[in-house]
Amino acid sequence: MIAFLLESVKQRGYQRRIIELLALKALALQQTGEIEPALLTLENAFSLAEPEGYQRTFVDEGEPMARLLYQVVAHKIYPVYAGRLLQAISEEDQRIKSPEKPKTKGLIEPLSDRELEILELIAQGLSNDEIAGRLYISLSTVKGHTTNIFSKLGVKNRTQAVTWARSLGLIATDSFNSHLP
Numbered sequence: 001m002i003a004f005l006l007e008s009v010k011q012r013g014y015q016r017r018i019i020e021l022l023a024l025k026a027l028a029l030q031q032t033g034e035i036e037p038a039l040l041t042l043e044n045a046f047s048l049a050e051p052e053g054y055q056r057t058f059v060d061e062g063e064p065m066a067r068l069l070y071q072v073v074a075h076k077i078y079p080v081y082a083g084r085l086l087q088a089i090s091e092e093d094q095r096i097k098s099p100e101k102p103k104t105k106g107l108i109e110p111l112s113d114r115e116l117e118i119l120e121l122i123a124q125g126l127s128n129d130e131i132a133g134r135l136y137i138s139l140s141t142v143k144g145h146t147t148n149i150f151s152k153l154g155v156k157n158r159t160q161a162v163t164w165a166r167s168l169g170l171i172a173t174d175s176f177n178s179h180l181p
Helices: 002-012 015-031 035-052 062-074 079-097 113-123 128-135 139-153 158-168
Strands: none
Touching: 002 015, 015 035, 015 062, 015 139, 035 062, 035 079, 062 079, 113 128, 113 139, 113 158, 128 139, 139 158
């Protein structure tokens, strides 16, 4: 099934989806004990992901991906990139384990922690490029999260999103000034 989907997204040129499917295929191969094919598949994913700075695709897979990444590093496959991914997974794990959870009252579908983080940066006036740089994610990932934020809040632009989020108490009313010295 993954092979069929992979071929379909390759024909359409959906690079983000190609990377996601390759990551999932690598995890599936690892799960069945096929380590060498898993490493080759992940190397293929890295060849597409690393130049664009993709991280979230790998970080979201958590511990199973971390186990595979340790093997990637041992085989010297994109060691710097794999190391950054392992660091990001570790940071994500720590963030998830923290007791403080953001408020998401008043929404049919709550915003994810990452969406709240991006919304806070939008409220601070950062551009999509600046957000991508600050969070070490790709520009297309920022745009995808922004689209999800707008959809979940039922708004059409950044100003409406910030105004509505403030009224719901999702972000502080002084977010714009919080990044000033």
